[in-house]
Amino acid sequence: MPEAGLPxxxxxxxxxLLVPAGTPAPIVARLNAETVKVLGRADVKSRLGAxxxxxxxxxxxxxxxxxxxxxxxxxxxxxxxGIKAE
Numbered sequence: 911m912p913e914a915g916l917p918x919x920x921x922x923x924x925x926x927l928l929v930p931a932g933t934p935a936p937i938v939a940r941l942n943a944e945t946v947k948v949l950g951r952a953d954v955k956s957r958l959g960a961x962x963x964x965x966x967x968x969x970x971x972x973x974x975x976x977x978x979x980x981x982x983x984x985x986x987x988x989x990x991x992g993i994k995a996e
Contacts, residue, residue, distance in 0.1 A: 919987075924980075925963075926973050938970050 927945060929938060946967040948954055955965050968976075988994075 924976075926977075942970050 927941065929941065949958075949965050949967045958965055
């Protein structure tokens with residue numbers, strides 16, 4: 911991005927699990943707990959690390975906040991570039 915005139919801009923790919931809006935909180939909590947448990951396994955960390963991925967498990971609330979921050983960040987980029995949804 912520095913070549914495009916954005917020296918401090920960083921683009922990261924990320925992956926996460928999403929559920930439909932309105933999914934009951936106990937189900938979200940259980941899915942999250944089981945996912946965090948699997949991501950904490952040494953073999954899973956090793957396999958994902960070998961693919962260049964950093965495992966950053968967290969809560970559903972943390973992930974929702976991250977998604978909102980990414981939307982805000984890329985909305986600014988789209989606005990500055992004059993990009994509009996069709």
